[in-house]
Amino acid sequence: MAHGAHRTPLLPPHPDLRLARDCEQCLGWGTVVTRDGEHELCHICQPDAADSENPGFRDA
Numbered sequence: 531m532a533h534g535a536h537r538t539p540l541l542p543p544h545p546d547l548r549l550a551r552d553c554e555q556c557l558g559w560g561t562v563v564t565r566d567g568e569h570e571l572c573h574i575c576q577p578d579a580a581d582s583e584n585p586g587f588r589d590a
């Protein structure tokens with residue numbers, strides 16, 4: 531049996547690696563590790579992780 535609904539997933543939703551490529555904050559990963567050891571979308575290069583207003587796909 532797997533553990534039930536957990537609020538924080540182990541992996542964040544797909545980061546856009548094209549945006550992350552030149553990012554010094556996440557070094558191209560698109561994610562950063564918090565002090566709690568959790569991965570979250572890099573807030574520097576990724577579109578707003580907390581506020582997903584955009585449909586998703588964007589050709590930069």
Ligand SMILES: [Zn+2]
Nearest residue numbers: 553556572575
């Ligand atoms: Zn980044």
